[in-house]
Amino acid sequence: MNINDTEIMSGILLRNGFEIVYSLEGADIAILNTCVVRQKSQDKYHSELGQLVKLKKQGRLKIIGVAGCGSNLEAERLLDLGADFVIGSRSVSEIWNVLSRAVKGEKIVFLTDTVCSINSDLPRLRSAKHHAWVTIIHGCNRFCTYCVVPYTRGREKSRPMDDILDEIKKLIQDGVKEITFLGQNVDAYGKDLKDGTNLARLIERASEFEQIKRIWFLTSYPTEITDELIETIAKNPKAAKSFHIPIQSGSNRILRLMNRRYTKEQYVHLVKKIRDKVKDVSISSDVIVGFPTETVEDHNETVELVKTIEFERLNLAVYSPREGTVASKYFKDDVNRKEKARRLNELLELQKQINRKLNERYLNQQVEVIVEGTTKDGLYYGRDMRNKIVIFPGKNLSLGDEVIVRVIRTTAGPLHGEL
Numbered sequence: 001m002n003i004n005d006t007e008i009m010s011g012i013l014l015r016n017g018f019e020i021v022y023s024l025e026g027a028d029i030a031i032l033n034t035c036v037v038r039q040k041s042q043d044k045y046h047s048e049l050g051q052l053v054k055l056k057k058q059g060r061l062k063i064i065g066v067a068g069c070g071s072n073l074e075a076e077r078l079l080d081l082g083a084d085f086v087i088g089s090r091s092v093s094e095i096w097n098v099l100s101r102a103v104k105g106e107k108i109v110f111l112t113d114t115v116c117s118i119n120s121d122l123p124r125l126r127s128a129k130h131h132a133w134v135t136i137i138h139g140c141n142r143f144c145t146y147c148v149v150p151y152t153r154g155r156e157k158s159r160p161m162d163d164i165l166d167e168i169k170k171l172i173q174d175g176v177k178e179i180t181f182l183g184q185n186v187d188a189y190g191k192d193l194k195d196g197t198n199l200a201r202l203i204e205r206a207s208e209f210e211q212i213k214r215i216w217f218l219t220s221y222p223t224e225i226t227d228e229l230i231e232t233i234a235k236n237p238k239a240a241k242s243f244h245i246p247i248q249s250g251s252n253r254i255l256r257l258m259n260r261r262y263t264k265e266q267y268v269h270l271v272k273k274i275r276d277k278v279k280d281v282s283i284s285s286d287v288i289v290g291f292p293t294e295t296v297e298d299h300n301e302t303v304e305l306v307k308t309i310e311f312e313r314l315n316l317a318v319y320s321p322r323e324g325t326v327a328s329k330y331f332k333d334d335v336n337r338k339e340k341a342r343r344l345n346e347l348l349e350l351q352k353q354i355n356r357k358l359n360e361r362y363l364n365q366q367v368e369v370i371v372e373g374t375t376k377d378g379l380y381y382g383r384d385m386r387n388k389i390v391i392f393p394g395k396n397l398s399l400g401d402e403v404i405v406r407v408i409r410t411t412a413g414p415l416h417g418e419l
């Protein structure tokens with residue numbers, strides 16, 4: 001989501017006569033696009049901001065701006081720390097106005113909700129040529145007790161389907177072949193529009209464009225995944241066979257404390273339903289380790305769940321209290337650091353074994369890969385429909401080329417193959 005917001009801000013600034021540079025050397029203005037999902041990311045941008053302030057004092061930078069969720073969470077503090085302007089995550093389309101005022105010496109906090117003005121007409125400076133992130137719904141109504149997103153990115157607001165399709169038409173003119181529909185709660189797309197629009201229908205409409213070869217979506221909430229969506233992914237050849245569905249914990253007690261509105265049994269049932277309907281589907285997930293009051297028994301339930309489901313990929317995060325959330329206000333962060341690290345490492349090790357085992361299924365298979373780049377060793381890499389990274393040697397390939405690769409070696413990480 002932040003990458004997509006950066007692309008919009010860069011596009012607007014470029015259209016208004018700015019030059020975008022990718023290193024601080026030679027930059028007059030620096031804009032930090034921040035993330036507050038974990039304490040670590042917040043600490044990181046505080047430290048980055050400190051570095052920028054030093055550069056400004058040395059006369060090597062003129063203006064410092066802060067965008068993203070950090071702006072919504074601690075705008076005044078960011079000004080105190082040395083930012084010249086702070087722009088909210090739902091106001092990126094106003095970057096030009098805000099920056100113009102900052103250039104005149106004004107100190108600005110701009111948090112007005114202008115998310116509705118994010119539309120297909122806004123210029124974007126895309127970070128990849130063949131692939132594009134397309135935000136289809138902003139915000140989240142779920143209020144998981146550990147999460148700041150509903151406070152920083154606000155309530156759910158879907159973009160009209162026609163506007164999204166207009167954006168895709170423009171992307172096609174730029175050579176884009178793959179799109180990822182984005183939303184904090186992407187499956188809720190269309191609910192607020194109350195016109196029958198939903199994610200499944202959007203995927204169907206987007207797949208009608210001949211030039212679009214693959215369609216992805218991120219991130220799902222388990223109870224929002226409908227039978228219609230599963231059917232669409234199963235039947236539509238352009239829909240990537242990949243679901244990212246955060247489970248967060250394998251303990252029903254912890255899920256209740258997290259205000260995740262499903263049980264592990266419902267989650268397991270959902271995964272079974274998807275696997276029954278979508279051939280060779282890849283299912284990935286997120287888990288938070290060491291949530292307040294999580295006992296060894298709770299953790300062991302998560303371990304058992306991970307063993308039962310065998311995710312193709314698992315993102316693990318250690319719990320850290322986020323200011324302003326219910327969990328930080330009412331629950332004591334009582335699992336000590338060492339124990340959190342032990343639980344994290346146990347799950348990491350387990351997931352590695354699962355990855356190694358699941359990847360062996362790909363040996364000698366031919367996979368359809370879209371080229372994404374080259375490694376330091378001069379090999380090409382890309383991914384297949386199940387989000388598997390494949391590395392292979394080749395000559396004269398371009399980003400976005402579609403190739404068939406035979407897998408000749410597997411690891412716990414990427415697959416290795418030959419054209």
Ligand code: SF4
Pocket residue numbers: 140141142143144147148149150184185221
């Ligand atoms: S569904 Fe996701 S974005 Fe929404 S509150 Fe829960 S964790 Fe945060």
